[in-house]
Amino acid sequence: MNKKTVIEKIKKCLALSKSANQHEAAAALRQAMTFMEKYNIDADDPELLGITEAAILGSGSRKPTVFEAVLANSIARLLNCKAILNGTYKVTPSLGLKKQYSWVFIGFDPAPEIASYAFDVLYKQLKKARSIFINENLKRVKIKANKVKRADLFCEGWVIEATKLVSELNPDKEKTTQIQHYIDQQKNVSNGEATDRNKKTNVNTDRYQDDLSAGLQAGRNAKLNNAVNGGEQHKRLGTTA
Structure with a gap:
Protein backbone atom coordinates (compact mmCIF):
# COMPACT_ATOMS: atom_id res chain seq x y z
CA MET A 1 0.00 0.00 0.00
CA LEU A 48 -1.88 11.69 9.67
CA LEU A 49 -2.79 14.83 11.57
CA GLY A 50 -4.36 16.26 8.44
CA ILE A 51 -2.02 19.28 8.28
CA THR A 52 -1.66 20.80 4.81
CA GLU A 53 -0.19 23.92 3.22
CA ALA A 54 -1.46 26.44 0.67
CA ALA A 55 0.61 29.29 -0.76
CA ILE A 56 -0.53 32.59 -2.27
CA LEU A 57 1.46 35.54 -3.55
CA GLY A 58 1.00 38.94 -1.95
CA SER A 59 3.46 41.72 -2.64
CA GLY A 60 6.24 39.17 -3.03
CA SER A 61 8.46 41.10 -0.60
CA ARG A 62 10.63 39.53 2.10
CA LYS A 63 9.54 42.40 4.36
CA PRO A 64 5.89 43.09 3.50
CA THR A 65 4.08 46.16 4.76
CA VAL A 66 2.42 46.15 8.16
CA PHE A 67 -1.05 46.06 6.64
CA GLU A 68 -0.23 43.08 4.44
CA ALA A 69 1.22 41.13 7.38
CA VAL A 70 -1.78 41.97 9.57
CA LEU A 71 -4.16 40.85 6.82
CA ALA A 72 -2.40 37.50 6.38
CA ASN A 73 -2.15 36.77 10.09
CA SER A 74 -5.73 37.85 10.79
CA ILE A 75 -7.06 35.47 8.16
CA ALA A 76 -4.85 32.72 9.58
CA ARG A 77 -6.35 33.23 13.03
CA LEU A 78 -9.84 33.17 11.54
CA LEU A 79 -9.29 29.67 10.20
CA ASN A 80 -7.01 28.27 12.94
CA CYS A 81 -4.00 28.41 10.63
CA LYS A 82 -0.50 29.80 10.86
CA ALA A 83 0.84 32.19 8.23
CA ILE A 84 4.51 32.16 7.28
CA LEU A 85 6.58 33.62 4.45
CA ASN A 86 8.37 31.28 2.07
CA GLY A 87 10.81 32.42 -0.58
CA THR A 88 11.20 30.73 -3.96
CA TYR A 89 13.23 31.75 -6.99
CA LYS A 90 11.45 32.89 -10.12
CA VAL A 91 12.87 33.78 -13.53
CA THR A 92 11.79 37.24 -14.73
CA PRO A 93 12.49 38.77 -18.18
CA SER A 94 13.95 41.99 -16.75
CA LEU A 95 15.72 40.89 -13.55
CA GLY A 96 16.60 37.30 -14.32
CA LEU A 97 16.55 35.06 -11.25
CA LYS A 98 14.62 36.76 -8.45
CA LYS A 99 13.53 35.50 -5.04
CA GLN A 100 9.82 35.95 -4.48
CA TYR A 101 8.08 35.51 -1.14
CA SER A 102 4.63 33.99 -0.83
CA TRP A 103 2.37 33.65 2.16
CA VAL A 104 1.99 30.01 3.17
CA PHE A 105 -1.01 29.09 5.27
CA ILE A 106 -0.52 25.95 7.36
CA GLY A 107 -3.37 24.18 9.11
CA PHE A 108 -5.84 21.34 9.01
CA ASP A 109 -7.36 20.55 5.62
CA PRO A 110 -9.23 22.35 4.04
CA ALA A 111 -8.52 25.51 6.08
CA PRO A 112 -5.22 26.49 4.36
CA GLU A 113 -6.79 26.51 0.89
CA ILE A 114 -9.69 28.64 2.13
CA ALA A 115 -7.27 30.99 3.92
CA SER A 116 -5.09 31.44 0.84
CA TYR A 117 -8.14 32.23 -1.28
CA ALA A 118 -9.48 34.64 1.35
CA PHE A 119 -6.16 36.48 1.43
CA ASP A 120 -6.07 36.71 -2.36
CA VAL A 121 -9.60 38.13 -2.49
CA LEU A 122 -9.13 40.69 0.28
CA TYR A 123 -5.65 41.72 -0.83
CA LYS A 124 -6.95 42.51 -4.30
CA GLN A 125 -9.81 44.53 -2.80
CA LEU A 126 -7.31 46.35 -0.58
CA LYS A 127 -5.03 47.26 -3.50
CA LYS A 128 -8.02 48.57 -5.44
CA ALA A 129 -9.20 50.63 -2.44
CA ARG A 130 -5.67 52.01 -2.00
CA SER A 131 -5.49 53.06 -5.64
CA ILE A 132 -8.86 54.83 -5.44
CA PHE A 133 -7.84 56.60 -2.23
CA ILE A 134 -4.59 57.85 -3.77
CA ASN A 135 -6.31 59.09 -6.94
CA GLU A 136 -9.18 60.80 -5.13
CA ASN A 137 -7.65 61.99 -1.84
CA LEU A 138 -3.92 62.34 -2.40
CA LYS A 139 -3.72 63.77 -5.91
CA ARG A 140 -2.37 67.08 -4.57
CA VAL A 141 0.37 65.44 -2.52
CA LYS A 142 3.57 66.01 -4.48
CA ILE A 143 6.15 64.27 -2.30
CA LYS A 144 6.03 60.55 -3.12
CA ALA A 145 7.21 59.40 0.34
CA ASN A 146 4.39 61.31 2.03
CA LYS A 147 1.86 59.90 -0.40
CA VAL A 148 3.07 56.35 0.33
CA LYS A 149 2.93 56.87 4.10
CA ARG A 150 -0.57 58.29 4.02
CA ALA A 151 -1.77 55.51 1.72
CA ASP A 152 -0.22 52.96 4.09
CA LEU A 153 -2.16 54.42 7.01
CA PHE A 154 -5.36 54.22 4.97
CA CYS A 155 -4.59 50.54 4.29
CA GLU A 156 -3.97 49.84 7.97
CA GLY A 157 -7.41 51.27 8.76
CA TRP A 158 -8.95 49.22 5.96
CA VAL A 159 -7.47 45.98 7.28
CA ILE A 160 -8.49 46.74 10.89
CA GLU A 161 -12.10 47.16 9.83
CA ALA A 162 -12.19 44.35 7.27
CA THR A 163 -10.84 41.82 9.77
CA LYS A 164 -12.55 43.13 12.91
CA LEU A 165 -14.48 39.91 13.53
CA VAL A 166 -11.33 37.84 13.20
CA SER A 167 -9.66 39.33 16.27
CA GLU A 168 -12.56 38.25 18.48
CA LEU A 169 -12.32 34.56 17.65
CA ASN A 170 -10.76 32.07 20.05
CA PRO A 171 -8.31 29.75 18.28
CA ASP A 172 -8.32 26.00 18.87
CA LYS A 173 -5.28 25.73 21.16
CA GLU A 174 -4.74 22.01 20.51
CA LYS A 175 -4.70 22.50 16.76
CA THR A 176 -2.51 25.59 17.06
CA THR A 177 0.04 23.65 19.09
CA GLN A 178 0.14 20.82 16.53
CA ILE A 179 0.54 23.28 13.67
CA GLN A 180 3.34 25.13 15.47
CA HIS A 181 5.12 21.80 16.09
CA TYR A 182 4.89 21.11 12.36
CA ILE A 183 6.31 24.56 11.55
CA ASP A 184 9.15 24.17 14.05
CA GLN A 185 10.29 21.08 12.14
CA GLN A 186 10.59 23.04 8.91
CA LYS A 187 13.64 24.98 7.76
CA ASN A 188 14.02 28.46 6.32
CA VAL A 189 10.57 29.70 7.29
CA SER A 190 9.66 33.14 8.54
CA ASN A 191 6.60 34.60 10.23
CA GLY A 192 7.26 37.75 8.25
CA GLU A 193 9.19 40.83 9.37
CA ALA A 194 6.94 43.72 8.42
CA THR A 195 8.05 47.09 7.04
CA ASP A 196 6.46 50.03 8.87
CA ARG A 197 6.90 53.07 6.64
CA ASN A 198 5.15 55.24 9.24
CA LYS A 199 7.47 54.20 12.07
CA LYS A 200 8.99 57.69 12.40
CA THR A 201 5.87 59.57 11.39
CA ASN A 202 3.67 61.45 13.84
CA VAL A 203 0.40 59.81 12.92
CA ASN A 204 -1.55 61.65 15.60
CA THR A 205 -2.06 64.72 13.41
CA ASP A 206 -5.52 65.42 12.03
CA ARG A 207 -4.36 64.67 8.49
CA TYR A 208 -3.05 61.20 9.28
CA GLN A 209 -5.99 60.37 11.53
CA ASP A 210 -8.31 61.32 8.67
CA ASP A 211 -6.40 58.89 6.43
CA LEU A 212 -6.82 56.12 9.02
CA SER A 213 -10.53 56.91 9.38
CA ALA A 214 -10.98 56.80 5.62
CA GLY A 215 -9.42 53.34 5.64
CA LEU A 216 -11.71 52.19 8.43
CA GLN A 217 -14.72 53.43 6.49
CA ALA A 218 -13.62 51.80 3.24
CA GLY A 219 -12.80 48.54 5.02
CA ARG A 220 -16.45 48.15 5.97
CA ASN A 221 -17.15 47.49 2.30
CA ALA A 222 -14.86 44.46 2.17
CA LYS A 223 -16.71 41.26 1.32
CA LEU A 224 -15.81 37.74 2.31
CA ASN A 225 -18.39 34.97 2.69
CA ASN A 226 -17.44 31.44 3.71
CA ALA A 227 -19.63 28.50 2.70
CA VAL A 228 -19.11 24.81 3.36
CA ASN A 229 -20.70 22.12 1.22
CA GLY A 230 -22.04 19.21 3.21
CA GLY A 231 -19.27 19.44 5.79
CA GLU A 232 -16.86 17.85 3.33
CA GLN A 233 -15.93 20.15 0.50
CA HIS A 234 -15.81 23.93 0.77
CA LYS A 235 -17.14 26.27 -1.87
CA ARG A 236 -15.06 29.21 -3.02
CA LEU A 237 -15.65 32.32 -0.99
CA GLY A 238 -18.26 34.68 -2.41
CA THR A 239 -16.81 38.14 -3.08
CA THR A 240 -17.46 41.48 -4.62
CA ALA A 241 -14.52 43.36 -6.08
Whole structure:
Protein backbone atom coordinates (compact mmCIF):
# COMPACT_ATOMS: atom_id res chain seq x y z
CA MET A 1 0.00 0.00 0.00
CA ASN A 2 1.15 3.54 -0.67
CA LYS A 3 1.44 6.01 2.21
CA LYS A 4 -1.80 7.81 1.39
CA THR A 5 -3.79 4.57 1.60
CA VAL A 6 -2.11 3.61 4.88
CA ILE A 7 -2.84 7.05 6.35
CA GLU A 8 -6.52 6.72 5.45
CA LYS A 9 -6.74 3.30 7.08
CA ILE A 10 -5.05 4.60 10.25
CA LYS A 11 -7.45 7.54 10.37
CA LYS A 12 -10.44 5.20 10.13
CA CYS A 13 -9.04 3.03 12.90
CA LEU A 14 -8.42 6.03 15.12
CA ALA A 15 -11.98 7.20 14.51
CA LEU A 16 -13.32 3.77 15.51
CA SER A 17 -11.11 3.82 18.61
CA LYS A 18 -13.43 6.51 19.99
CA SER A 19 -16.38 4.12 19.84
CA ALA A 20 -18.57 3.71 22.89
CA ASN A 21 -18.10 -0.05 22.46
CA GLN A 22 -15.07 -0.80 24.63
CA HIS A 23 -13.95 -3.91 22.73
CA GLU A 24 -14.42 -2.31 19.31
CA ALA A 25 -12.46 0.77 20.42
CA ALA A 26 -9.57 -1.30 21.77
CA ALA A 27 -9.38 -3.44 18.62
CA ALA A 28 -9.40 -0.36 16.37
CA LEU A 29 -6.62 1.29 18.39
CA ARG A 30 -4.48 -1.86 18.21
CA GLN A 31 -5.04 -2.01 14.45
CA ALA A 32 -4.02 1.64 14.09
CA MET A 33 -0.85 1.05 16.10
CA THR A 34 -0.04 -2.04 14.02
CA PHE A 35 -0.33 -0.05 10.78
CA MET A 36 1.81 2.77 12.21
CA GLU A 37 4.54 0.37 13.32
CA LYS A 38 4.51 -1.71 10.14
CA TYR A 39 4.70 1.26 7.79
CA ASN A 40 6.83 3.46 10.06
CA ILE A 41 4.19 6.18 10.45
CA ASP A 42 4.77 8.53 13.38
CA ALA A 43 1.85 9.85 15.41
CA ASP A 44 3.01 13.40 14.61
CA ASP A 45 3.14 12.79 10.86
CA PRO A 46 1.53 15.88 9.21
CA GLU A 47 -0.48 13.72 6.80
CA LEU A 48 -1.88 11.69 9.67
CA LEU A 49 -2.79 14.83 11.57
CA GLY A 50 -4.36 16.26 8.44
CA ILE A 51 -2.02 19.28 8.28
CA THR A 52 -1.66 20.80 4.81
CA GLU A 53 -0.19 23.92 3.22
CA ALA A 54 -1.46 26.44 0.67
CA ALA A 55 0.61 29.29 -0.76
CA ILE A 56 -0.53 32.59 -2.27
CA LEU A 57 1.46 35.54 -3.55
CA GLY A 58 1.00 38.94 -1.95
CA SER A 59 3.46 41.72 -2.64
CA GLY A 60 6.24 39.17 -3.03
CA SER A 61 8.46 41.10 -0.60
CA ARG A 62 10.63 39.53 2.10
CA LYS A 63 9.54 42.40 4.36
CA PRO A 64 5.89 43.09 3.50
CA THR A 65 4.08 46.16 4.76
CA VAL A 66 2.42 46.15 8.16
CA PHE A 67 -1.05 46.06 6.64
CA GLU A 68 -0.23 43.08 4.44
CA ALA A 69 1.22 41.13 7.38
CA VAL A 70 -1.78 41.97 9.57
CA LEU A 71 -4.16 40.85 6.82
CA ALA A 72 -2.40 37.50 6.38
CA ASN A 73 -2.15 36.77 10.09
CA SER A 74 -5.73 37.85 10.79
CA ILE A 75 -7.06 35.47 8.16
CA ALA A 76 -4.85 32.72 9.58
CA ARG A 77 -6.35 33.23 13.03
CA LEU A 78 -9.84 33.17 11.54
CA LEU A 79 -9.29 29.67 10.20
CA ASN A 80 -7.01 28.27 12.94
CA CYS A 81 -4.00 28.41 10.63
CA LYS A 82 -0.50 29.80 10.86
CA ALA A 83 0.84 32.19 8.23
CA ILE A 84 4.51 32.16 7.28
CA LEU A 85 6.58 33.62 4.45
CA ASN A 86 8.37 31.28 2.07
CA GLY A 87 10.81 32.42 -0.58
CA THR A 88 11.20 30.73 -3.96
CA TYR A 89 13.23 31.75 -6.99
CA LYS A 90 11.45 32.89 -10.12
CA VAL A 91 12.87 33.78 -13.53
CA THR A 92 11.79 37.24 -14.73
CA PRO A 93 12.49 38.77 -18.18
CA SER A 94 13.95 41.99 -16.75
CA LEU A 95 15.72 40.89 -13.55
CA GLY A 96 16.60 37.30 -14.32
CA LEU A 97 16.55 35.06 -11.25
CA LYS A 98 14.62 36.76 -8.45
CA LYS A 99 13.53 35.50 -5.04
CA GLN A 100 9.82 35.95 -4.48
CA TYR A 101 8.08 35.51 -1.14
CA SER A 102 4.63 33.99 -0.83
CA TRP A 103 2.37 33.65 2.16
CA VAL A 104 1.99 30.01 3.17
CA PHE A 105 -1.01 29.09 5.27
CA ILE A 106 -0.52 25.95 7.36
CA GLY A 107 -3.37 24.18 9.11
CA PHE A 108 -5.84 21.34 9.01
CA ASP A 109 -7.36 20.55 5.62
CA PRO A 110 -9.23 22.35 4.04
CA ALA A 111 -8.52 25.51 6.08
CA PRO A 112 -5.22 26.49 4.36
CA GLU A 113 -6.79 26.51 0.89
CA ILE A 114 -9.69 28.64 2.13
CA ALA A 115 -7.27 30.99 3.92
CA SER A 116 -5.09 31.44 0.84
CA TYR A 117 -8.14 32.23 -1.28
CA ALA A 118 -9.48 34.64 1.35
CA PHE A 119 -6.16 36.48 1.43
CA ASP A 120 -6.07 36.71 -2.36
CA VAL A 121 -9.60 38.13 -2.49
CA LEU A 122 -9.13 40.69 0.28
CA TYR A 123 -5.65 41.72 -0.83
CA LYS A 124 -6.95 42.51 -4.30
CA GLN A 125 -9.81 44.53 -2.80
CA LEU A 126 -7.31 46.35 -0.58
CA LYS A 127 -5.03 47.26 -3.50
CA LYS A 128 -8.02 48.57 -5.44
CA ALA A 129 -9.20 50.63 -2.44
CA ARG A 130 -5.67 52.01 -2.00
CA SER A 131 -5.49 53.06 -5.64
CA ILE A 132 -8.86 54.83 -5.44
CA PHE A 133 -7.84 56.60 -2.23
CA ILE A 134 -4.59 57.85 -3.77
CA ASN A 135 -6.31 59.09 -6.94
CA GLU A 136 -9.18 60.80 -5.13
CA ASN A 137 -7.65 61.99 -1.84
CA LEU A 138 -3.92 62.34 -2.40
CA LYS A 139 -3.72 63.77 -5.91
CA ARG A 140 -2.37 67.08 -4.57
CA VAL A 141 0.37 65.44 -2.52
CA LYS A 142 3.57 66.01 -4.48
CA ILE A 143 6.15 64.27 -2.30
CA LYS A 144 6.03 60.55 -3.12
CA ALA A 145 7.21 59.40 0.34
CA ASN A 146 4.39 61.31 2.03
CA LYS A 147 1.86 59.90 -0.40
CA VAL A 148 3.07 56.35 0.33
CA LYS A 149 2.93 56.87 4.10
CA ARG A 150 -0.57 58.29 4.02
CA ALA A 151 -1.77 55.51 1.72
CA ASP A 152 -0.22 52.96 4.09
CA LEU A 153 -2.16 54.42 7.01
CA PHE A 154 -5.36 54.22 4.97
CA CYS A 155 -4.59 50.54 4.29
CA GLU A 156 -3.97 49.84 7.97
CA GLY A 157 -7.41 51.27 8.76
CA TRP A 158 -8.95 49.22 5.96
CA VAL A 159 -7.47 45.98 7.28
CA ILE A 160 -8.49 46.74 10.89
CA GLU A 161 -12.10 47.16 9.83
CA ALA A 162 -12.19 44.35 7.27
CA THR A 163 -10.84 41.82 9.77
CA LYS A 164 -12.55 43.13 12.91
CA LEU A 165 -14.48 39.91 13.53
CA VAL A 166 -11.33 37.84 13.20
CA SER A 167 -9.66 39.33 16.27
CA GLU A 168 -12.56 38.25 18.48
CA LEU A 169 -12.32 34.56 17.65
CA ASN A 170 -10.76 32.07 20.05
CA PRO A 171 -8.31 29.75 18.28
CA ASP A 172 -8.32 26.00 18.87
CA LYS A 173 -5.28 25.73 21.16
CA GLU A 174 -4.74 22.01 20.51
CA LYS A 175 -4.70 22.50 16.76
CA THR A 176 -2.51 25.59 17.06
CA THR A 177 0.04 23.65 19.09
CA GLN A 178 0.14 20.82 16.53
CA ILE A 179 0.54 23.28 13.67
CA GLN A 180 3.34 25.13 15.47
CA HIS A 181 5.12 21.80 16.09
CA TYR A 182 4.89 21.11 12.36
CA ILE A 183 6.31 24.56 11.55
CA ASP A 184 9.15 24.17 14.05
CA GLN A 185 10.29 21.08 12.14
CA GLN A 186 10.59 23.04 8.91
CA LYS A 187 13.64 24.98 7.76
CA ASN A 188 14.02 28.46 6.32
CA VAL A 189 10.57 29.70 7.29
CA SER A 190 9.66 33.14 8.54
CA ASN A 191 6.60 34.60 10.23
CA GLY A 192 7.26 37.75 8.25
CA GLU A 193 9.19 40.83 9.37
CA ALA A 194 6.94 43.72 8.42
CA THR A 195 8.05 47.09 7.04
CA ASP A 196 6.46 50.03 8.87
CA ARG A 197 6.90 53.07 6.64
CA ASN A 198 5.15 55.24 9.24
CA LYS A 199 7.47 54.20 12.07
CA LYS A 200 8.99 57.69 12.40
CA THR A 201 5.87 59.57 11.39
CA ASN A 202 3.67 61.45 13.84
CA VAL A 203 0.40 59.81 12.92
CA ASN A 204 -1.55 61.65 15.60
CA THR A 205 -2.06 64.72 13.41
CA ASP A 206 -5.52 65.42 12.03
CA ARG A 207 -4.36 64.67 8.49
CA TYR A 208 -3.05 61.20 9.28
CA GLN A 209 -5.99 60.37 11.53
CA ASP A 210 -8.31 61.32 8.67
CA ASP A 211 -6.40 58.89 6.43
CA LEU A 212 -6.82 56.12 9.02
CA SER A 213 -10.53 56.91 9.38
CA ALA A 214 -10.98 56.80 5.62
CA GLY A 215 -9.42 53.34 5.64
CA LEU A 216 -11.71 52.19 8.43
CA GLN A 217 -14.72 53.43 6.49
CA ALA A 218 -13.62 51.80 3.24
CA GLY A 219 -12.80 48.54 5.02
CA ARG A 220 -16.45 48.15 5.97
CA ASN A 221 -17.15 47.49 2.30
CA ALA A 222 -14.86 44.46 2.17
CA LYS A 223 -16.71 41.26 1.32
CA LEU A 224 -15.81 37.74 2.31
CA ASN A 225 -18.39 34.97 2.69
CA ASN A 226 -17.44 31.44 3.71
CA ALA A 227 -19.63 28.50 2.70
CA VAL A 228 -19.11 24.81 3.36
CA ASN A 229 -20.70 22.12 1.22
CA GLY A 230 -22.04 19.21 3.21
CA GLY A 231 -19.27 19.44 5.79
CA GLU A 232 -16.86 17.85 3.33
CA GLN A 233 -15.93 20.15 0.50
CA HIS A 234 -15.81 23.93 0.77
CA LYS A 235 -17.14 26.27 -1.87
CA ARG A 236 -15.06 29.21 -3.02
CA LEU A 237 -15.65 32.32 -0.99
CA GLY A 238 -18.26 34.68 -2.41
CA THR A 239 -16.81 38.14 -3.08
CA THR A 240 -17.46 41.48 -4.62
CA ALA A 241 -14.52 43.36 -6.08
